[in-house]
Amino acid sequence: MLIFGERINGMFTDIGDALRNKDPKPIQYWAVKQQEGGAHYLDVNSGPAIPTHERVEAYEWMVNVIQEVSELPLVLDSTNYDAIEAGLKVCKRPAIINSCPAEQVKIERVFPMAIQYNAGIIGLTMDKKGIPKDAENRVAFAMELVAAADEYGVPMEDLFIDPLILPVNVAQEHAPEVLESLRQVKMLANPAPRTVLGLSNVSQKSPDRNLINRTYMAMAIACGLDAAIMDANDDDLVDVAATCQILLNRSVYADSYLKVFRAR
Amino acid sequence: MSVTLVKEKYSSKVGEVVLGATAEQGGTRTSTITVGGDSALPFLHFEGETKNRPVIAMEVTDVVPAWNEMIMNQIGDVISDPAAWAKKCVDDFGADLIYLKLNGADPEAENRSPEDCARIVKDVLAAVGVPLIVEGCDDSEKNNEIMAVIAEAATGENLLIGIAEQDNYKSIAAAAMVHKHTLIARSPLDINICKQLNILINEMGLPLNKIVIDPTVAGLGFGIEYVYSIMERARLGALANDKMLSMPIICTVGYEANRCKEAYASNEEFPGWGDLADRSVLWEAVTASGVLQVGASILVMRNPAAVSVVKKNIADMTGK
Numbered sequence: 001m002l003i004f005g006e007r008i009n010g011m012f013t014d015i016g017d018a019l020r021n022k023d024p025k026p027i028q029y030w031a032v033k034q035q036e037g038g039a040h041y042l043d044v045n046s047g048p049a050i051p052t053h054e055r056v057e058a059y060e061w062m063v064n065v066i067q068e069v070s071e072l073p074l075v076l077d078s079t080n081y082d083a084i085e086a087g088l089k090v091c092k093r094p095a096i097i098n099s100c101p102a103e104q105v106k107i108e109r110v111f112p113m114a115i116q117y118n119a120g121i122i123g124l125t126m127d128k129k130g131i132p133k134d135a136e137n138r139v140a141f142a143m144e145l146v147a148a149a150d151e152y153g154v155p156m157e158d159l160f161i162d163p164l165i166l167p168v169n170v171a172q173e174h175a176p177e178v179l180e181s182l183r184q185v186k187m188l189a190n191p192a193p194r195t196v197l198g199l200s201n202v203s204q205k206s207p208d209r210n211l212i213n214r215t216y217m218a219m220a221i222a223c224g225l226d227a228a229i230m231d232a233n234d235d236d237l238v239d240v241a242a243t244c245q246i247l248l249n250r251s252v253y254a255d256s257y258l259k260v261f262r263a264r
Numbered sequence: 265m266s267v268t269l270v271k272e273k274y275s276s277k278v279g280e281v282v283l284g285a286t287a288e289q290g291g292t293r294t295s296t297i298t299v300g301g302d303s304a305l306p307f308l309h310f311e312g313e314t315k316n317r318p319v320i321a322m323e324v325t326d327v328v329p330a331w332n333e334m335i336m337n338q339i340g341d342v343i344s345d346p347a348a349w350a351k352k353c354v355d356d357f358g359a360d361l362i363y364l365k366l367n368g369a370d371p372e373a374e375n376r377s378p379e380d381c382a383r384i385v386k387d388v389l390a391a392v393g394v395p396l397i398v399e400g401c402d403d404s405e406k407n408n409e410i411m412a413v414i415a416e417a418a419t420g421e422n423l424l425i426g427i428a429e430q431d432n433y434k435s436i437a438a439a440a441m442v443h444k445h446t447l448i449a450r451s452p453l454d455i456n457i458c459k460q461l462n463i464l465i466n467e468m469g470l471p472l473n474k475i476v477i478d479p480t481v482a483g484l485g486f487g488i489e490y491v492y493s494i495m496e497r498a499r500l501g502a503l504a505n506d507k508m509l510s511m512p513i514i515c516t517v518g519y520e521a522n523r524c525k526e527a528y529a530s531n532e533e534f535p536g537w538g539d540l541a542d543r544s545v546l547w548e549a550v551t552a553s554g555v556l557q558v559g560a561s562i563l564v565m566r567n568p569a570a571v572s573v574v575k576k577n578i579a580d581m582t583g584k
Contacts, residue, residue: 251501251506252455252456252459252497252498252501252506252509253456253459254456254459254460254463254508255456255460256460256463256464259463260459260463260508263507
């Protein structure tokens, strides 16, 4: 189970301010803190803090300041592919592009870029029309992304299908559909593509978000979830990820398994 | 229709452990031995590297052992002199290492003092240039006493010392750490305890490349399949980047194989089993060859004839 730390995102005030003031400290603070929490990758998102025309430069800067303090590989999170490419150019370790929907124009831009920079891709099961309601249509989009990976020569284990979880308080019927999508995505190819979720979405604006996050994550892992963009400093959540590894026999049990999961 | 060779891609490999130390490294060995480092399943050269070939340590005891005559006769008179016995193992039988088992320390037997034990270790160190594995007796308290003294007396030699177990690892791990030796971590045929013990030892500050796993091997016909599957799982764990299972493995096959009745019962007693001379050699050799297939790095053996069979097997498997 891979943890993609979600915290370096311009939607958070401290990161937004850091970006505006070119102050690396909050970004580097969260890079180190998420690594200590158990993150395997760090998601990097400038958010709306930076005007569109400055995003390329901002991405390059963010990647560089993170790499000054952390060895972790990065998940470059933007809808601006020029910004992502600028980030990929300075990444020291193979990164993951977050993300590409099942739209031909975007596939043509993202998949060759992934090959060029030896990067992974998070593929979203949606197109211009938005997020489908049922598992069937999500899986159809996933199949298009799998076919694209095959066409461009992206190794299947470098493709992370994200079946897009929505907040349970307003889109409750999506939660079980996403679980079913995770199961079916694993049958699309051999080796199967990997899967990922923007986990914290499930609990947007609900009370006791942590409980919802960790319950849904355990359910999703049992259905085939390989990675989650999540709060790497929610210790209970990381404990659940570690325990799932043990209960699915993916890692050999030892009494100190929680500590081992976080060890590098 | 062409056939593509299926190659598994692993994310990690077995850790490397160096045994012994030469003069430049603060010891007196003429050469060191490195084990581990494999990046694939055993001997699958086409998908990864078998970096260091498995090695054979021959067992030498400080008191004359009660082994079967077939082995005793091959060793001859030197059996009462550990230093001369060790030298014969290296010079005549081609042992890569010497495994010195100090049964004489046992309070129920000779009850040798730690100083006497250390002297025997020094004698063997002087007699041979290969790295040494030193294990105490089967009394854990006495063992802690003697290993502390031995570790100090042999400072700098980078011995492989044992035994650390889940309920008794602290003092010997401390001795290994202070005097820069390598440690055997033994678990009772249990991969979970094996992993946990490695974690506990590592938490004390002993680096992972100073630990060797002893999974408690079993003799052929007496549960070898349990250790076989455990070793296989440890190897798969190591290749999948489980650092706490990525140490090289030592197997005391000589001890286990030779306590199987098939290795010593006479032809007259069991006519159906055939000639004892062949059987006793093969029981140890097949036990050893079995565990080689799941990643044994150090084989501890007794019977010189079996050693010669297994050496040939290793040479065939590694192509060297």
